[in-house]
Amino acid sequence: MGESLEYSLLFLFLEGDDDERFFEQILLERFQELYTEVKIWKYAKKTDIQRKRFIDIVNNEDNWNYLCFRDFDSNTCITSKKESIISKFDRIVIENIFVVVEEIESWYLAGVDNDFLRSIGATNLMDCPSIYITKEKFNHIIPKEMPRIQFMRKILQSYDIDLALTNNKSLKYLFDTLFSIEDG
Amino acid sequence: MQIKRVSVKNYRSFEELDIALGKFNVIVGANASGKSNFISIFSFIKNLVEFGLNDAISLVGGIEYLRNVYLLHNDKISLEIEAESLKNGLYRFSPFKEEMAISPKKIIYKLELLITENEKEYQINEEEMKIFCKFFKINIDNEEMKENFLDDGEISILRTNGKIQCKVSSKSEVIDKDLVKRLYLFDDEKISDMRLDPDESIIRGRSIPIPFISFMIERILKGIHLYEINPKPPKEFSRISGKSELEPDGKNLILILKKLLNDKKKEEKLAEIIKDFLPFIEKISIDKLADKYICANIKEIFSKDKFLPASLMSDGTINIIALIIILYFEEKPIIIIEEPEGNIHPFLISKVIDMMKDVSHRMKKQIIITTHNPEIVKYAGIEHLYLMQRNNKGFSNMVKPEENKQVQIFLENQMSIDELFIQNFLG
Numbered sequence A: 001m002g003e004s005l006e007y008s009l010l011f012l013f014l015e016g017d018d019d020e021r022f023f024e025q026i027l028l029e030r031f032q033e034l035y036t037e038v039k040i041w042k043y044a045k046k047t048d049i050q051r052k053r054f055i056d057i058v059n060n061e062d063n064w065n066y067l068c069f070r071d072f073d074s075n076t077c078i079t080s081k082k083e084s085i086i087s088k089f090d091r092i093v094i095e096n097i098f099v100v101v102e103e104i105e106s107w108y109l110a111g112v113d114n115d116f117l118r119s120i121g122a123t124n125l126m127d128c129p130s131i132y133i134t135k136e137k138f139n140h141i142i143p144k145e146m147p148r149i150q151f152m153r154k155i156l157q158s159y160d161i162d163l164a165l166t167n168n169k170s171l172k173y174l175f176d177t178l179f180s181i182e183d184g
Numbered sequence B: 001m002q003i004k005r006v007s008v009k010n011y012r013s014f015e016e017l018d019i020a021l022g023k024f025n026v027i028v029g030a031n032a033s034g035k036s037n038f039i040s041i042f043s044f045i046k047n048l049v050e051f052g053l054n055d056a057i058s059l060v061g062g063i064e065y066l067r068n069v070y071l072l073h074n075d076k077i078s079l080e081i082e083a084e085s086l087k088n089g090l091y092r093f094s095p096f097k098e099e100m101a102i103s104p105k106k107i108i109y110k111l112e113l114l115i116t117e118n119e120k121e122y123q124i125n126e127e128e129m130k131i132f133c134k135f136f137k138i139n140i141d142n143e144e145m146k147e148n149f150l151d152d153g154e155i156s157i158l159r160t161n162g163k164i165q166c167k168v169s170s171k172s173e174v175i176d177k178d179l180v181k182r183l184y185l186f187d188d189e190k191i192s193d194m195r196l197d198p199d200e201s202i203i204r205g206r207s208i209p210i211p212f213i214s215f216m217i218e219r220i221l222k223g224i225h226l227y228e229i230n231p232k233p234p235k236e237f238s239r240i241s242g243k244s245e246l247e248p249d250g251k252n253l254i255l256i257l258k259k260l261l262n263d264k265k266k267e268e269k270l271a272e273i274i275k276d277f278l279p280f281i282e283k284i285s286i287d288k289l290a291d292k293y294i295c296a297n298i299k300e301i302f303s304k305d306k307f308l309p310a311s312l313m314s315d316g317t318i319n320i321i322a323l324i325i326i327l328y329f330e331e332k333p334i335i336i337i338e339e340p341e342g343n344i345h346p347f348l349i350s351k352v353i354d355m356m357k358d359v360s361h362r363m364k365k366q367i368i369i370t371t372h373n374p375e376i377v378k379y380a381g382i383e384h385l386y387l388m389q390r391n392n393k394g395f396s397n398m399v400k401p402e403e404n405k406q407v408q409i410f411l412e413n414q415m416s417i418d419e420l421f422i423q424n425f426l427g
C-alpha cells in the first residue's frame, strides 16, 4: 500500500489467452504479493525482433523483471526445451524460464479430479495422467455442446491448488522456486 | 472556441474526473471503460442548451442513471466545462447610448444538481457562468468603427438556491459598479431578486440579467457536435427535406451530399478528397425519385456511363464520405466522433488522421474521438492520446499515457505506441 521504497514490476511472458486465463485466476495474486505491479505480455504472434527488444528493455530497467512460460510440447527434455527458448528469445536468462509440462492444458486439469470432470460432462476421460495431456486430447474431453472457454472456466472455479501441486511437477517446481511454501 | 477542461463528479461511471483537453484528442480504453460515458457529458450539455434540463436528463435515461449507481450516498451530481476562445470575436451591445463590446477569452460553465427524495426528483443546486474577457468601447468616427480597449475583466452569473447574483469586475477597475448598472439596467439589489424555477437553467433563462452572456455561452456550447456514423440508412431512399446539417448518425447524408453537389466549388473539393481515398470513384450524383425522395448514384472509373445506386455503395465508402463532410464541410467548431474507423481499411487510416490533424491544427477546430483502432493510435501520436480505465471500485478515470513513466521507457526503447496499445501497456 502507498509508496513503496522498493517498487518492482514483473512481466509474465505468456503464450496466449489460455495461459492468461489460467494465470489471472490461479497465480496472479501470488505474484502480486511478490511484486508491486504485475503485467502480462503475450508473446505468441510476436516476431523474434520484437521479443528480443522487449527482453532488452526489461533487462535494462533496475526494478523490472520477467518470467517466461513456455509449453513443453514435443521436446525431449527440459534443458533442451529451455535452450530452444533461448534461441527464440535471445538474451533471455535461463533462470527466468519456466517450462509448462506438457502444455497449459495440463495445468488446468491438474487441479481437478476425474469425478469433477465427469460431473461437468467431460467425455473420453482417458487413462493417461493429466500431466501428459496435449491440446488435442484436452479438446477431446470437452462436452460436445460446451464452449471451450466455459469448460476451462468451470475447471478454474473449482481449482484445487494442492491437488494440482501433487499432480503436476512443473507447477510444483514453479511454486517451490517462487512461492516456497515454508510451512510445508 | 475549444473545450479546455472538463470535470464531473458522480456522473455515470465517474466518481470524479478532471481532465484537460487539447486540439486533437483520441480516447482509447477497454470495452465498458467509460469512453462513451465521457462523450455523453458533451451531449448532455448540448441537450441542456438546446432542450433544457428536463429533456437533457431524460435523453440520457433519467437522473437515476445520470448519477453513479454505486454512489448512492452522494446526492449531488456536478459538471464543469471550460472553453477557451481561439479567435478574437467581438460581441457588441449598447447600454444606453454607449456602444461597448467584449471579447471572450475563456468561459466556464458549472452545474450542480441535487437529487431530492425518492431518487427520481432533482433540482439545480448551484449554477455558474463565468466569462473572462476583454472590454472595449466602440467609437464610430466617420462611419468607421473603432474599438478601444478598456480593460481585462470577468463577468459572472452565479445562481444559488434559485437566487441570482451578477458580478462584473475588471483588473484596473475601469469597469466599475456604475458601469454594471449602465450596462444592464440592473442594480445589485434588483439582480438578487431574480428567481428561476428549480429546473430552469440560467443558460436558457431568457429572463436573467445580461441575457447576451447566456446567449454567448449558448452559442459556444451549441458548437459541440457529436457523431457516430451508421452507414446503412444512407443506402436507402432519402427524403428530399430534412435538417440542413448532418445528423449525428449520418442518416441524412444523401440530402447533405445533394446540397454540396449543387455548389460547383464544393463539389470539386469533395470529389478531390474522395478520390484520394477511393481512386475508383469518378462521380457521385443525386437523382430525384418520386416526389419526396432522392437517391445517390455513384460512377466508378471501370465503366463509361453506368451509375450504381447508393444501395450498392460499400459501407466504408459511406463512412469515408461522411467523415470528409463532417471534417471539411460542416462548419462545426467542436467535433466529437465515436469510433470513426468504422469499415475503413487500416491502410487508409493514416489519411483519416492526416485530415483530422489538418482540421484541428490548421483550421483550429477541436476534435475528440474514441477508438479501438491501433492504426489510429499509431498515427495520432502519443501526445494526443487519452486512456480510459476503470479502477478496482469500478469508477472510470482518464489518464494521459504520455505522462506514464513505463510508457516513456517503452517508447524510448523503440516500442511503438500501437504495440503498447494492443498489449494493454498504455496505463
Ligand SMILES: Nc1ncnc2c1ncn2[C@@H]1O[C@H](COP(=O)(O)OP(=O)(O)OP(=O)(O)O)[C@@H](O)[C@H]1O
Binding pocket: B011, B012, B013, B029, B030, B031, B032, B033, B034, B035, B036, B037, B038, B064, B065, B066, B067, B068, B069, B070, B388
Ligand atoms: N450511472 C452509472 N453508474 C455506474 N456505472 C455506470 C453508469 N452508467 C454506465 N456505467 C458503466 O459504464 C459502462 C459503459 O461504459 P461506456 O459505454 O462508456 O463504455 P465504452 O468505453 O464506450 O466501451 P465501448 O468501447 O465498448 O463502447 C457500463 O458497463 C457501466 O459499467
Ligand SMILES: [Mg+2]
Binding pocket: B035, B036
Ligand atoms: Mg462506447
